[in-house]
Amino acid sequence: MSRTQRFSNKPLDVIGIGNAIVDILVQTDETFLNAHSLKKGSMTLVNESQAERLYLQCGPGLETSGGSAANTLHGVAQLGRKAGFIGRVKNDQLGRIFSHDIRSVGALFDTPPSQDGPPTARCLILVTQDAQRTMCTYLGASVDLEPKDLDLSRVKEAKILYLEGYLWDSPPAQRAFIKAAETSRNAGGQIALSLSDSFCVDRHRDSFLKLLDHHVDILFANEAEILSLYQSDNLNNAINKVRNICQVAAITCGEKGSVVIEGEKTWEIPSYKLGELIDTTGAGDLYAGGFLYGYTSGESLQNCGKMGSICAGQVVTQLGPRCQVSLPQILQKHLG
Amino acid sequence: MSRTQRFSNKPLDVIGIGNAIVDILVQTDETFLNAHSLKKGSMTLVNESQAERLYLQCGPGLETSGGSAANTLHGVAQLGRKAGFIGRVKNDQLGRIFSHDIRSVGALFDTPPSQDGPPTARCLILVTQDAQRTMCTYLGASVDLEPKDLDLSRVKEAKILYLEGYLWDSPPAQRAFIKAAETSRNAGGQIALSLSDSFCVDRHRDSFLKLLDHHVDILFANEAEILSLYQSDNLNNAINKVRNICQVAAITCGEKGSVVIEGEKTWEIPSYKLGELIDTTGAGDLYAGGFLYGYTSGESLQNCGKMGSICAGQVVTQLGPRCQVSLPQILQKHLG
Numbered sequence: 001m002s003r004t005q006r007f008s009n010k011p012l013d014v015i016g017i018g019n020a021i022v023d024i025l026v027q028t029d030e031t032f033l034n035a036h037s038l039k040k041g042s043m044t045l046v047n048e049s050q051a052e053r054l055y056l057q058c059g060p061g062l063e064t065s066g067g068s069a070a071n072t073l074h075g076v077a078q079l080g081r082k083a084g085f086i087g088r089v090k091n092d093q094l095g096r097i098f099s100h101d102i103r104s105v106g107a108l109f110d111t112p113p114s115q116d117g118p119p120t121a122r123c124l125i126l127v128t129q130d131a132q133r134t135m136c137t138y139l140g141a142s143v144d145l146e147p148k149d150l151d152l153s154r155v156k157e158a159k160i161l162y163l164e165g166y167l168w169d170s171p172p173a174q175r176a177f178i179k180a181a182e183t184s185r186n187a188g189g190q191i192a193l194s195l196s197d198s199f200c201v202d203r204h205r206d207s208f209l210k211l212l213d214h215h216v217d218i219l220f221a222n223e224a225e226i227l228s229l230y231q232s233d234n235l236n237n238a239i240n241k242v243r244n245i246c247q248v249a250a251i252t253c254g255e256k257g258s259v260v261i262e263g264e265k266t267w268e269i270p271s272y273k274l275g276e277l278i279d280t281t282g283a284g285d286l287y288a289g290g291f292l293y294g295y296t297s298g299e300s301l302q303n304c305g306k307m308g309s310i311c312a313g314q315v316v317t318q319l320g321p322r323c324q325v326s327l328p329q330i331l332q333k334h335l336g
Numbered sequence: 337m338s339r340t341q342r343f344s345n346k347p348l349d350v351i352g353i354g355n356a357i358v359d360i361l362v363q364t365d366e367t368f369l370n371a372h373s374l375k376k377g378s379m380t381l382v383n384e385s386q387a388e389r390l391y392l393q394c395g396p397g398l399e400t401s402g403g404s405a406a407n408t409l410h411g412v413a414q415l416g417r418k419a420g421f422i423g424r425v426k427n428d429q430l431g432r433i434f435s436h437d438i439r440s441v442g443a444l445f446d447t448p449p450s451q452d453g454p455p456t457a458r459c460l461i462l463v464t465q466d467a468q469r470t471m472c473t474y475l476g477a478s479v480d481l482e483p484k485d486l487d488l489s490r491v492k493e494a495k496i497l498y499l500e501g502y503l504w505d506s507p508p509a510q511r512a513f514i515k516a517a518e519t520s521r522n523a524g525g526q527i528a529l530s531l532s533d534s535f536c537v538d539r540h541r542d543s544f545l546k547l548l549d550h551h552v553d554i555l556f557a558n559e560a561e562i563l564s565l566y567q568s569d570n571l572n573n574a575i576n577k578v579r580n581i582c583q584v585a586a587i588t589c590g591e592k593g594s595v596v597i598e599g600e601k602t603w604e605i606p607s608y609k610l611g612e613l614i615d616t617t618g619a620g621d622l623y624a625g626g627f628l629y630g631y632t633s634g635e636s637l638q639n640c641g642k643m644g645s646i647c648a649g650q651v652v653t654q655l656g657p658r659c660q661v662s663l664p665q666i667l668q669k670h671l672g
Contacts (some may be wrong), residue, residue: 024433027660060410060437060658061397074396093429097360101396119429197561319660322396324363 004298006188007159012108013081013296014192017150017173017180018069018235019142019166020096020111024061025281025319026128032058033134042129043135043197045169049140051100063094064320065101066123066194067142069164071282071321078327079106081296084108084154086180086182090141094120101322111149114141125281130315133281143170147179153179156187159296160218161290162288164198166226168204173333181215183286190247192218194288195225202228212245218295219249220288225253236306239266250305252287254280254313269305272313272334282321287312290331303335310334338483338635342524343495348444349417349632350528351494352488353509354405355456355478355502356423356447358430358556362656363464369470375550379533381505388414390460400656401437402459402586403478404532405500407618407657411625411647413443414586414663420444420490422516423537426477430456434447436528437658447485450477461617466472467652469617478610479506483515491516492523495632496554498624501532501561504540504550512607517551526583530624538564554631555585556624562587575602586641588623588648590616605641606619608649618657623648626667639671660661 033040036054037082046054050153055061065074066187077083088097091113100121102109122144126134145167155161161184167173181191193216201208208229212219219242223235234238235251242249243261252258257271290311295303314330315323322331362424369376372390380610383391391397401410406421413419415500418432427449434456438445457478462470481503496605497520503509529552533538537544544565548555555578559571571587578585581595588594593607626647630640651659651668659666 055436058440060401060440061433062660063433065396097397097399100391104394104396279442313552320398324655 003295004297007296010159010189011082011159012084012154014076014162015086015154015181016069016073016162017086017097017167017177018164019067019121020070020089020098020138021067022098022144022321023066023123023125023281024055025064025083025125025127025279026058026061027145028058029128033126033128038126038134038136040132040134041048042199043137043306045285046138047134048118048138051122051124052134054136058124058126062319064322065098066321068103068166068194068285069162071285072162072289072292073107074102074105074322075286075327078323079103079289079331080328081293084158086111086150088142088149089113089120090117090132092119094122097143101285103284107260108154110151110213111145112143117141117144127279127281127319130278131280133279136245143173145176146168146172147176150176150180152183158184160190160192160292162292164194165200165208168200168207172177177294188273189218189280192220192292194222194284195229196202198207198224198228201225205229208267217247219246220284221249222252222284242252248301250287250291250308252284258287258305258309260301262301264292265303267305269302269309272310274313274334276318277318279319280316283312286315286320286323306335307331338634340517345581345631346493346495346525347418348411348420348490348494350412350496350498350628351420351422352405352409353444353513354500355389355403355404355423355457355475356425356434356435357401357403357473357478359402359459359461359617359656361390361461361463362397364394364396364593365464369462369612374462374470374472375443376470376534377468379473382472382474384454387458387460387472391470394460394462395611398655399433400658401434402657404502404530404621405498406438407621408498408625408628409443410438410658411663412629413441413621414483414659415629415667416624417629417666418594420494422447422490423448424481424485425456426454429450429454430458432476433611439483444490446487447481450480453477453480455578463550463615463617463655467613467616468490468649469615470493473576475500475506478520479509481512481514482504482508486512486516488519491519494525496528498528498628498629500530501544503541505535519549524604527554528556528628530620531557531565534560537561551582555582556620557585558588558620568571584637584645586627587639588620592645594641594645596637598637602643603638605638605645608646610649610670611653616652616656618651621647621657622651642671
């Protein structure tokens with residue numbers, strides 16, 4: 001049965017669950033990272049007072065809606081697919097910005113905002129001259145996502161349930177994660193997971209391995225994440241281990257491109273250089289967005305990989321993780 | 337007496353008074369502007385519910401601190417001059433973003449935020465494909481600036497008091513404006529005014545003409561604003577009228593460059609094309625910032641004009657009105 005047939009009765013293409021975050025993008029240098037013991041390229045969780053202290057010391061910012069899965073779903077919606085997002089903001093100014101932005105591209109987002117408690121999550125993204133991003137996330141209201149917040153009818157309606165690994169940092173979100181995965185599976189959907197960050201994998205390796213085994217059909221990871229998952233230093237070995245676990249996996253390797261696998265089959269996908277490299281924030285998220293657009297459109301896995309690669313190639317030519325140009329036009333131009 | 341001698345006892349280079357605004361930059365098209373009867377290139381004042389309605393209907397945004405005078409002072413501070421800003425935010429998330437950003441480049445900003453009443457001002461900036469910006473401003477907390485909020489010791493300490501014409505839309509801010517101008521004058525400072533917007537000039541023509549006559553030493557205006565001020569359709573005539581009123585004037589004419597005048601002297605300054613034109617937001621503000629940097633450094637008026645022109649040329653190559661690259665480096669590179 002083709003993907004198109006399998007999913008024919010599903011009105012929603014992709015539903016994502018993730019942390020609902022507003023990003024604060026700040027251009028900085030290595031000295032600042034070192035002074036605050038931040039490892040370049042990583043994501044560090046900080047509490048509210050640490051977040052305030054860092055913010056106080058850094059330069060002027062540019063604010064934009066972010067959140068890994070939310071960026072992916074935003075991309076899927078921009079590409080014209082039916083997308084939905086589940087995540088928790090607070091009823092505050094940043095929460096209203098987040099809600100506006102994801103809805104404004106046509107994605108469904110109706111998780112009720114919290115009325116009290118911590119503010120909407122924010123992530124300080126420190127962008128260095130080499131276009132690398134180093135993130136400090138204050139999870140705020142987003143960790144209050146619980147199983148009861150899930151709109152399970154939406155999960156059932158979706159071809160793909162997309163989950164970000166970062167959710168695993170919050171126990172109630174973990175439970176929501178599992179419940180959504182089971183619901184999707186029982187309704188005939190497929191489950192996609194992004195490993196998010198090699199340090200996140202390190203924190204939750206055993207759980208992630210179990211999760212992959214029991215729940216995940218489509219895996220997105222970068223080189224560092226997949227190596228961390230299997231505690232390996234050999235990319236091919238790590239990739240071969242996933243072959244037996246997930247139906248499909250897409251492993252991104254920055255400017256070297258990506259590798260898509262399905263069973264014994266392998267496709268090597270080039271990276272696309274679409275302009276000057278400015279900021280790698282959102283590259284992995286938009287790869288997943290482009291890939292899932294192709295996947296839910298019934299494209300070959302090779303084309304899915306190319307679509308992901310083009311979307312990632314576009315987002316790194318600008319500041320921030322949400323594409324500021326028309327993604328359908330970009331795809332059309334570069335797919336040939 | 338040279339400018340340097342005149343100002344030798346003043347520890348602050350420029351203090352600005354203006355609306356403290358967070359911008360929401362949204363890329364859009366002519367259809368959206370027409371559907372909402374918005375005149376391209378203009379600034380329209382909207383109330384909170386109009387602002388909400390417009391926001392609901394437009395695409396995803398990028399948030400950045402803005403405000404005309406604040407953008408200018410941010411530029412002056414980025415260039416290493418001692419700058420201060422007076423304006424009103426609320427004690428809310430957008431207010432904290434505004435306050436952080438202007439302080440983070442070293443500008444002094446300590447107007448107490450309001451604790452209740454309307455939220456921090458925001459400006460929806462609709463950027464069209466031709467890089468023009470059309471603004472809808474909800475003034476929120478910023479109109480609550482009153483004479484009693486002025487830190488007059490700061491005004492006295494500054495070589496230049498910089499005022500934005502937009503302030504004239506609020507009667508208490510007008511009073512603060514006049515009081516600051518008188519204080520600066522009595523303390524031996526000079527007063528600079530930006531006319532802000534041709535529609536703003538149209539609303540307040542008579543007051544502005546009086547203001548120029550009684551208070552303003554340095555005038556910044558664009559072509560449309562100076563023509564509106566003198567209800568003329570001849571730029572040379574309009575410029576000649578200013579010669580007798582203000583000591584110095586700088587009239588910007590977009591890509592045609594600018595004209596700087598002092599008495600009977602005239603300097604024609606070219607525009608600088610430093611990259612692809614993306615968004616004209618902040619072009620006039622950064623022209624004034626570069627100019628005042630030169631002016632308070634004792635540069636010739638021709639060099640002041642060039643510095644303004646270079647800063648404006650840089651800011652239009654990016655989204656938003658605050659330069660995301662090092663302005664001192666840009667000046668050094670292009671001044672030759």
